[in-house]
Amino acid sequence: MAVEEVFYKLYNNILIETNLQNTNYDAVVLIAYPEDLNVQLPRHIGSFLEKAAKVDKHITKAVTVWNCDYVSGGRLVISPTGKVTPYHDVSVVKQAAQKGVLRALEAGAKSPLVVVQSVVHFPDAQLVAVLGVLEALYTPLQMRERVAPKNFTKIGFHAEETLDEKFERIVRNAIALERARIITRDIGGSDPERMAPGKIVEYINNSFSGENNITVKVVDDENVIAEQYPLLAAVNRAATRVDRHKARVVEIEYKPSDLSRVIETLILVGKGVTYDTGGADIKIQGKMAGMARDKCGAAAVAGFLKACSILKPPHLKVIGVLCLCRNSVGSDSYVADELLVSSSGKTVRVTNTDAEGRLAMADALFKMSETAGKELNPHIYTIATLTGHARACYGNYVAAMDNHSARATNHSNKLQLSGSRVSEGVEVSVVRHEDLAINEGKCKGDDLVQYDTGAKARNHQLAAGFLIKVGGLEEKNLKYTHLDIAGAAGEAPSEPSAVPVLSLCHLHKVFM
Numbered sequence: 001m002a003v004e005e006v007f008y009k010l011y012n013n014i015l016i017e018t019n020l021q022n023t024n025y026d027a028v029v030l031i032a033y034p035e036d037l038n039v040q041l042p043r044h045i046g047s048f049l050e051k052a053a054k055v056d057k058h059i060t061k062a063v064t065v066w067n068c069d070y071v072s073g074g075r076l077v078i079s080p081t082g083k084v085t086p087y088h089d090v091s092v093v094k095q096a097a098q099k100g101v102l103r104a105l106e107a108g109a110k111s112p113l114v115v116v117q118s119v120v121h122f123p124d125a126q127l128v129a130v131l132g133v134l135e136a137l138y139t140p141l142q143m144r145e146r147v148a149p150k151n152f153t154k155i156g157f158h159a160e161e162t163l164d165e166k167f168e169r170i171v172r173n174a175i176a177l178e179r180a181r182i183i184t185r186d187i188g189g190s191d192p193e194r195m196a197p198g199k200i201v202e203y204i205n206n207s208f209s210g211e212n213n214i215t216v217k218v219v220d221d222e223n224v225i226a227e228q229y230p231l232l233a234a235v236n237r238a239a240t241r242v243d244r245h246k247a248r249v250v251e252i253e254y255k256p257s258d259l260s261r262v263i264e265t266l267i268l269v270g271k272g273v274t275y276d277t278g279g280a281d282i283k284i285q286g287k288m289a290g291m292a293r294d295k296c297g298a299a300a301v302a303g304f305l306k307a308c309s310i311l312k313p314p315h316l317k318v319i320g321v322l323c324l325c326r327n328s329v330g331s332d333s334y335v336a337d338e339l340l341v342s343s344s345g346k347t348v349r350v351t352n353t354d355a356e357g358r359l360a361m362a363d364a365l366f367k368m369s370e371t372a373g374k375e376l377n378p379h380i381y382t383i384a385t386l387t388g389h390a391r392a393c394y395g396n397y398v399a400a401m402d403n404h405s406a407r408a409t410n411h412s413n414k415l416q417l418s419g420s421r422v423s424e425g426v427e428v429s430v431v432r433h434e435d436l437a438i439n440e441g442k443c444k445g446d447d448l449v450q451y452d453t454g455a456k457a458r459n460h461q462l463a464a465g466f467l468i469k470v471g472g473l474e475e476k477n478l479k480y481t482h483l484d485i486a487g488a489a490g491e492a493p494s495e496p497s498a499v500p501v502l503s504l505c506h507l508h509k510v511f512m
């Protein structure tokens with residue numbers, strides 16, 4: 001049995017319920033929308049809300065709990081979205097759903113029933129609401145491993161339009177997507193020992209065991225890594241003396257049962273730095289705390305593959321590569337000034353050991369750019385918590401950057417649109433000529449410089465420029481999109497956001 005299923009039983013304790021008075025539930029959660037959105041309310045509840053608003057005007061601003069005889073458990077939790085302006089997006093639905101269900105549990109409910117209304121204004125509001133509820137109930141892996149969580153017994157979802165196939169599909173999709181995101185949060189959010197490279201491999205093998213549409217290949221031999229992934233090996237040099245910290249490259253492949261229906265091959269390379277001390281250029285002044293989250297890119301790749309293995313999109317083949325290593329400090333640390341030779345044959349001059357993410361992914365990216373040539377309609381992604389600059393520019397949103405081929409199809413803009421449907425914000429950045437040029441070697445004979453220490457701006461775009469160059473993607477007519485999730489992945493103490501799993505699943509129609 002897969003690791004996440006032991007604790008979540010997502011199949012048998014998440015139900016669709018048509019009767020708001022069913023005695024199997026002990027509270028009903030209602031998301032309250034502003035009147036001008038014209039969202040339909042369940043019978044009886046409309047008049048109850050009117051009365052409640054007379055008692056407490058604040059019900060449009062804060063979550064409140066009421067005694068209400070019309071609903072299960074005699075308890076109604078009203079969770080308002082607050083005002084919805086043209087600047088708001090569907091995340092107001094997610095937040096209200098989360099607050100509502102958490103408030104119901106605080107009130108003592110164990111089996112809340114959540115009303116999931118359709119909202120013309122937000123076409124995927126029902127999916128987002130269900131996902132929001134499931135996300136709110138997530139218990140971190142290291143907590144689950146100590147004590148089985150008892151925060152809820154079951155959850156019901158009620159749609160006003162009776163029980164129809166569409167709503168059933170929405171709930172089914174949400175459960176599958178949540179199971180995928182649990183993997184992303186588990187890997188991304190666990191501490192650097194629980195999810196050291198060796199432990200991630202164990203977790204992945206567990207999570208995908210028994211999936212007949214998935215194959216997992218692990219490269220863990222030090223010599224093979226040194227030969228095939230020399231830049232990753234350099235980053236990991238100070239960590240190789242500790243077996244569980246040694247670098248690993250994990251390839252997870254999804255193939256549908258009928259390969260003749262495949263129309264696109266997705267290749268995702270994820271940064272999985274299980275801990276980033278900065279290396280010899282060590283992080284100072286408390287900047288190291290939180291660096292266990294530097295594996296969120298690889299975690300998202302694993303989550304996306306899980307979504308594919310459950311939802312079985314017939315039109316996709318997917319190859320995911322997790323570049324797992326640890327940027328430790330020690331007598332064998334790689335240091336600035338070293339001249340490394342990448343698997344493509346290009347030399348890279350090290351300038352700052354804290355810019356390790358681009359090196360960790362470089363050789364895998366090059367290998368995949370070669371592999372892509374043999375695949376049908378390929379699109380390569382890198383997903384990485386790569387630069388503090390992406391966070392400084394865009395806050396908690398994903399920075400998406402296309403190479404010339406992907407840009408010709410407006411790919412990042414399409415991803416942005418998909419993200420907006422499922423409550424994941426994506427900002428589009430443009431990789432320009434100078435973002436490539438700045439990565440050219442400065443010393444005589446050097447091909448590339450790891451990072452131009454004189455760069456004053458555009459750090460997240462020039463990191464994309466480095467990846468394009470080192471991955472051999474500059475001249476090739478091959479679609480490539482780099483996603484910098486440094487700001488979007490979620491900072492401790494919050495749980496990882498599991499971005500961009502939903503946006504990618506929406507864009508590539510992993511669920512319908």
Ligand SMILES: [Zn+2]
Nearest residue numbers: 276354355356
């Ligand atoms: Zn770093």
